[in-house]
Amino acid sequence: MSAEESAVVKIALVSCGSEYAGVQPEFEEAAAKVNAKFVFPEVDIASIDTIGRDFGLEVASGDLRLMMARAKAVVEGTTNVDGVFITTCFRCAEGAIVRNEVRRYIHKHSRIPVISYSFTESTTAGTLLTRLEALTTIARRRHLLTREVQTGLTAGIDSGSTTTKAVIMRDNKIIGKGWVPTTKVLESAEEAYSIALKEAGVSREEVQAMGTTGYGRFLIGNHLKAQLIQEEITVNSKGAVYLAGRQKGPATVIDIGGMDNKAISVEDGIPGMFTMGGICAGASGRFFEMISKRLGVDITELGALAVKGMHEKVSMNSYCIVFGIQSLVNSLAKGSTPEDVAAAACYSVVEQIYEQQLQEVDVREPLILVGGSSLIEGVPMALGKLLKIDVLVPENSHLIGAVGSALLASGFIEE
Amino acid sequence: MTETKKEEITKYIVISSDKVLPSDAAMKIYESEFPVTVKETCFGLIVSGAKNDVQGVVEKIRQLDKNHIFIKDRGFPPGDERRCRASRGGGPRPGFHFLREEVEMLPAIGAALDELEAKEHVKEKCKTKCRLKTSDLEKVIEEELAR
Amino acid sequence: MAKVFIYPLNSLILADLVERFGHKPLTMMSQIREKVTGLSLDSPPMNITSEDPKLGLKYAAIEVPAGVRGRMSLMGPLIEQTEAAIIVENPPANFGCIGCNRTNELIKYLIRSKGVPVLEVKYPESDDEARDFVNKIAEFLETLPREKPEENEKAKEEGLPEKEGKE
Numbered sequence: 001m002s003a004e005e006s007a008v009v010k011i012a013l014v015s016c017g018s019e020y021a022g023v024q025p026e027f028e029e030a031a032a033k034v035n036a037k038f039v040f041p042e043v044d045i046a047s048i049d050t051i052g053r054d055f056g057l058e059v060a061s062g063d064l065r066l067m068m069a070r071a072k073a074v075v076e077g078t079t080n081v082d083g084v085f086i087t088t089c090f091r092c093a094e095g096a097i098v099r100n101e102v103r104r105y106i107h108k109h110s111r112i113p114v115i116s117y118s119f120t121e122s123t124t125a126g127t128l129l130t131r132l133e134a135l136t137t138i139a140r141r142r143h144l145l146t147r148e149v150q151t152g153l154t155a156g157i158d159s160g161s162t163t164t165k166a167v168i169m170r171d172n173k174i175i176g177k178g179w180v181p182t183t184k185v186l187e188s189a190e191e192a193y194s195i196a197l198k199e200a201g202v203s204r205e206e207v208q209a210m211g212t213t214g215y216g217r218f219l220i221g222n223h224l225k226a227q228l229i230q231e232e233i234t235v236n237s238k239g240a241v242y243l244a245g246r247q248k249g250p251a252t253v254i255d256i257g258g259m260d261n262k263a264i265s266v267e268d269g270i271p272g273m274f275t276m277g278g279i280c281a282g283a284s285g286r287f288f289e290m291i292s293k294r295l296g297v298d299i300t301e302l303g304a305l306a307v308k309g310m311h312e313k314v315s316m317n318s319y320c321i322v323f324g325i326q327s328l329v330n331s332l333a334k335g336s337t338p339e340d341v342a343a344a345a346c347y348s349v350v351e352q353i354y355e356q357q358l359q360e361v362d363v364r365e366p367l368i369l370v371g372g373s374s375l376i377e378g379v380p381m382a383l384g385k386l387l388k389i390d391v392l393v394p395e396n397s398h399l400i401g402a403v404g405s406a407l408l409a410s411g412f413i414e415e
Numbered sequence: 416m417t418e419t420k421k422e423e424i425t426k427y428i429v430i431s432s433d434k435v436l437p438s439d440a441a442m443k444i445y446e447s448e449f450p451v452t453v454k455e456t457c458f459g460l461i462v463s464g465a466k467n468d469v470q471g472v473v474e475k476i477r478q479l480d481k482n483h484i485f486i487k488d489r490g491f492p493p494g495d496e497r498r499c500r501a502s503r504g505g506g507p508r509p510g511f512h513f514l515r516e517e518v519e520m521l522p523a524i525g526a527a528l529d530e531l532e533a534k535e536h537v538k539e540k541c542k543t544k545c546r547l548k549t550s551d552l553e554k555v556i557e558e559e560l561a562r
Numbered sequence: 563m564a565k566v567f568i569y570p571l572n573s574l575i576l577a578d579l580v581e582r583f584g585h586k587p588l589t590m591m592s593q594i595r596e597k598v599t600g601l602s603l604d605s606p607p608m609n610i611t612s613e614d615p616k617l618g619l620k621y622a623a624i625e626v627p628a629g630v631r632g633r634m635s636l637m638g639p640l641i642e643q644t645e646a647a648i649i650v651e652n653p654p655a656n657f658g659c660i661g662c663n664r665t666n667e668l669i670k671y672l673i674r675s676k677g678v679p680v681l682e683v684k685y686p687e688s689d690d691e692a693r694d695f696v697n698k699i700a701e702f703l704e705t706l707p708r709e710k711p712e713e714n715e716k717a718k719e720e721g722l723p724e725k726e727g728k729e
Contacts, residue, residue: 017632121628517654
């Protein structure tokens with residue numbers, strides 16, 4: 001690890017009072033795990049009185065005004081930080097408005113990476129870890145993230161909650177792919193990796209560098225001695241713009257995984273704002289798996305079915321994976337066609353992503369849809385319809401994490 | 416009643432006086448018999464120690480210029496790591512801003528207390544139906560004219 | 563001696579005036595002190611854990627944000643002890659414990675609906691207003707009962723310094 005990478009990352013904590021909600025220790029714990037430290041930007045007391053006008057957003061709570069003043073201090077460089085963590089209470093409207101505007105403001109006026117989160121008293125360090133890991137990576141490894149071309153012979157493994165993916169890349173081309181359901185993390189990784197190696201026709205010894213990502217990244221990365229062990233926000237952003245051939249400029253990446261989903265605003269391949277779902281499985285690949293089972297089709301056939309149906313014909317009154325499926329089953333019982341039900345399932349998932357994830361991320365074109373669920377044709381179609389923009393699904397969109405890992409890992413060959 | 420454990424408390428003494436400087440007040444405490452810890456700050460002193468000692472000492476200091484010395488409790492002990500800006504990572508602790516705002520108002524509050532005291536003085540004197548001292552009368556006239 | 567709730571709860575001026583005129587201010591500082599100097603678990607910076615917002619459920623429903631309920635777990639017990647209150651309107655910029663206006667709205671409401679004597683004054687912006695401010699507060703505090711028989715006895719028992727020793 002270079003000196004730059006081992007240095008403590010300074011994250012400005014811009015919050016309205018996490019210390020009163022009992023979550024501060026969780027914040028600190030998550031930060032310590034990624035070798036980061038929270039700092040509180042210096043503000044001029046006099047600026048607090050006028051910050052509402054200066055910022056253009058007048059709110060009643062002093063702590064929210066303090067948030068704006070702190071954001072200003074960060075943007076103006078009064079306080080030097082590597083990243084910003086903006087957080088307010090879940091369910092507070094005033095807080096949500098300030099949180100969103102402050103995040104946009106920092107994003108617009110600086111290159112400092114920002115993440116935002118709304119907490120409850122039950123927020124744990126674990127929930128925050130991936131977010132802070134992504135934030136510190138962007139701060140620490142900017143140079144690595146600027147890599148646009150894969151070089152040498154590298155491998156990438158993405159250990160997802162539902163499937164494990166592996167790719168072998170050589171000189172900017174995918175030469176081997178493995179895709180297996182995740183059972184035991186290590187065994188599944190070994191299996192996917194072996195399949196990819198076989199297809200590529202290379203041996204493990206020949207592989208010059210490896211990157212791992214996904215839920216099982218640490219276990220697999222340490223086991224296979226990977227040079228890069230990286231969370232999926234960073235890797236998937238990179239992988240998405242690489243596969244889509246949109247490495248320069250803005251992009252929005254939506255990743256619908258087996259268990260959660262992510263919406264990431266990307267600029268030149270580097271993630272800016274992002275949100276992660278994970279509270280409800282109703283917006284994940286799991287939902288599609290279950291609905292396929294109920295319809296008696298293979299998940300690979302669900303997409304084609306959905307494209308032929310009309311979601312409007314089926315009433316869905318819940319996004320919940322349990323009640324949602326109940327709605328769909330009821331519709332089938334009332335005579336709805338499997339096509340309409342499949343279309344409704346796709347629409348339900350993207351609608352939930354729209355309502356939960358995309359509320360906090362500016363959608364800028366191109367919109368790149370990745371993750372296993374992007375292969376279900378009804379999903380990009382429903383998303384395009386909902387957002388009224390063209391949705392780009394790159395080739396190998398389900399291998400996004402593995403490709404991103406292999407690409408970034410090639411940065412370690414030269415080092 | 417026996418005390419099992421002496422309760423430790425911390426108080427701010429905010430000095431907004433023309434007569435007393437924070438250093439004078441600190442010296443007074445050092446000279447006193449009270450076993451308390453004193454920390455000088457830009458606006459006054461932070462005193463901490465056993466409850467009775469701290470209460471005794473702050474009252475004594477207040478009497479140095481009672482209408483211009485103000486006292487408030489503090490939750491954290493002085494120099495507490497959790498609140499100290501050095502270990503907290505920059506930015507003053509939240510209470511500091513508010514205190515600073517209030518400190519700016521203290522000269523006016525002090526003046527108001529002086530007036531109030533003078534008035535009470537006059538009132539009390541009048542109750543016993545004695546003649547006003549000319550100096551007191553002068554004060555009253557001045558006050559009335561100043562309105 | 564009446565227990566007087568002050569708003570803002572961390573005000574130097576209010577806490578000082580209440581004490582100066584012989585009453586006991588109910589302040590945030592004492593609540594924080596209890597939290598941070600207790601020997602129990604260490605949850606920096608203020609030892610507020612995820613259990614505290616649950617204690618706040620006594621004053622606000624579960625749908626009320628955790629930060630409000632966490633603050634209420636500190637301020638609520640003070641409201642319960644309140645015998646009189648001084649509420650300052652439009653105080654200067656407020657942060658920390660009183661930095662959440664939603665909490666402030668709730669505590670002021672709870673105080674007002676408690677049925678205890680409440681003085682509402684404007685934060686002074688000039689010398690004249692400061693005079694008025696002090697006078698009103700002094701007048702209000704004068705109307706409150708000086709001492710309660712049982713408390714007086716207790717005070718003597720504990721040998722606390724007498725508050726009325728000024729004049």
